[in-house]
Amino acid sequence: MAKRPAKSRQAVPAPAEKALRxxxxxxxxxxxxxxxxxxxxxxxxxxxxxxxxxxxxxxxxxxxxxxTREHLVEVIYRREVEELCQAAEALARKYPPDVALAEWMQRFVDYIAAKRGMADSLKLLVASNSEFFAESSGRIPAALQKLIDAAIASGTIRADIESSDVMHALSGIYGAPKTADWRERSKRLVALLMDGLRFGAVNSKS
Missing domain, CATH: 1.10.10.60 (Homeodomain-like)
Incomplete structure (x- = not known):
């Protein structure tokens, strides 16, 4: 078995990916x-x-x-952010605006689950490469904003919604106790949040 290299005291940003065989x-x-x-x-x-x-x-x-382990964590984090943002676009093409929003918020729970699993290393990486994380994290609220704007325009969610409030509510899942049923409970909470967004909307069936 190859000897494990000495771990750096400070995380180093992942090198630019080169074309591989x-x-x-x-x-x-x-x-x-x-x-x-x-x-x-x-x-x-x-x-x-x-x-x-x-x-x-x-x-x-x-x-x-x-x-290093931090290189691996950063690449996985990049992937999670990219997949979540791509999902917003794909769902918007496939479903009515409110359904696309509901489906994306359920996927946000999976993103939070992955982030919780990497929490300790992410803290180290944020300290050493804060610019990257600021840029990556900013993409997620932007994806949510597009979904909310489309749902408001279609009249399927309330018009008095601020996307920052929805993001704050979704992010609150991160601090919930990590129990055996955390994932299922979180998805139920997201469904309740979506019911609240639909309530009173012009074209809502609620």
Whole structure:
């Protein structure tokens, strides 16, 4: 087993991604998927050896792609933000505005779940690379704003809604106690929030 490199005291931003051979890209994708699932299930303390084993690669391969745990966490965080923002666009094309908003808010619970699993490393990364996190985090409220604007314009949610208030309500899920039923409870709360947004809307069926 390859020796684990000494951990840096300060997180270093992930290097710019270069074009990889097909097999190398496949290994990288498998590592990101395995790490995301492991952090969600067991938290940030999951050993890198276990992540490599889940991905079906050697620990040396993991370190070639991600020199430190923080590099890996940053890449996963980027992916979670990107997927959440892409989901807003895809849902808006597929569903009526209020349904798209409701579906996206349910996906926000999954984003929060992933973020909770990486909480400790994210704190370190925010301190060392705050500009990146400010930019990434700003994309999520912008995605929510578009969905809310469309739903208001369609008359399917109340017109007196501020997207910042909705984001504040959604973000409150992050501080809820992490119990066995946290995910299910959070999704029920989001559904109740959506019922409140629909109540009194011009074209609401509530």
């Amino acid at each position: 097909a097999d190398a890209q496949k290994n990288r994708d498998k590592l990101i998927k395995a790490a995301g699932l492991a952090f969600f299930q067991h938290g940030i303390d999951t050993s890198l050896e276990e992540i490599a084993e889940r991905a079906g690669v050697g620990i040396g391969t993991l370190y070639r792609h991600f020199p």
